[in-house]
Amino acid sequence: VARYHNIKIDLLTARASLDVLEKQVREFSPRLCAVADERAARDLRTRIADTQTRVFAGEEGIKEAIALSHAPVAVNATLGEAGLGPTLAVIESGKRLALANKESLVVAGEIVMARAREKGVEILPVDSEHSAIFQCLMGSAGADIEKIHLTASGGPFRCWKREDIAKATREQALNHPNWSMGSKITIDSATMMNKGLEIIEARW
Numbered sequence: 001v002a003r004y005h006n007i008k009i010d011l012l013t014a015r016a017s018l019d020v021l022e023k024q025v026r027e028f029s030p031r032l033c034a035v036a037d038e039r040a041a042r043d044l045r046t047r048i049a050d051t052q053t054r055v056f057a058g059e060e061g062i063k064e065a066i067a068l069s070h071a072p073v074a075v076n077a078t079l080g081e082a083g084l085g086p087t088l089a090v091i092e093s094g095k096r097l098a099l100a101n102k103e104s105l106v107v108a109g110e111i112v113m114a115r116a117r118e119k120g121v122e123i124l125p126v127d128s129e130h131s132a133i134f135q136c137l138m139g140s141a142g143a144d145i146e147k148i149h150l151t152a153s154g155g156p157f158r159c160w161k162r163e164d165i166a167k168a169t170r171e172q173a174l175n176h177p178n179w180s181m182g183s184k185i186t187i188d189s190a191t192m193m194n195k196g197l198e199i200i201e202a203r204w
Contacts, residue, residue, distance in 0.1 A: 001028065010071040013062050013086070015078075016040040022047050032056065034065040036082070063089040075126065076101045084108055091121045100127035102201040109204030130201060150198055153178075155190040 001007045009028040014021045016037040025033055025048050033048075034056040035041035041057030048055070056065040059082075066074065066089040074090040075098040076083055083101030090097045091112070099105075104112055116123050125134045129150050137145065155176045157165050173190040174183060181189070188194035 008071075011065050011069040011074075013065065015082075018044055018047065025051060025053050029053065032065045032069055034062040036062060059085055062086055066090055066095075067093050069093070069095070072096060073098060076104070077127070081107050084112075087112055088115065091115050091119050094119055094121060097121060097123045098126045099123050100125075102127070102130075102197055105201045105204040106197050109200065113204050129198060133202070148202065150195060150202060152192060152195045153189070154192060155186065157190055 001009060009024075009030045011032040011034065012021060012024055012028070012030045013034040014036070016035065018035075018040055021033065021035070021044060024030075025044075029051065030053055033044065033053050035044055036059055038057040038061075041055055041061065045055045056062065063085060066086060073096045074086075074093075076086050076090060077100040078086055079101075081103045084104045084107055087097065087099065087101060087104040088111075092115075097116070113123075115121075125131050133148055133150075154160075156172060157168065158177075160168070168190075170187075174186050176186050176189060179186075179189075185194065188197070
């Protein structure tokens, strides 16, 4: 957004990262801001009292802020199943949804997609492999697609033999060669569980 001056941020949300959020509020001057952690939201209100940004608190506050936002597009890049509530709130608001939260579709794909159809809401995949597949399909000019491959690296075990992987330690699994993603996602990458979740996401 900082690169493209014609884009206006109307709403910013976070779980509790106040230092980053305060900096972003001061840089982009959104009308609305929502913080899932209610104590952090109170702290943010104090920090940005000199701005015009209105602060909402808690999960319900995030949903309320989404409903009040004037933005035509919402990006949901929330981690984990906590992203489902905001996904449904965006759909209910009628906004276009740029989705980078796979768990919304993993835990409730049938519900999410049915509601999006009912509300006439377009969902755009903007994360990783699914965005790449989406862009390839856009360029297929209506050609029949027989098969889609989801790429996978296997994290640190990409070049390991199966028998060696069976003896791998937690520390080795956490030693991802390219990304720093937190313990759960790194382990899910090493065990290929993340790819299973992405297959569910791709199905929806």
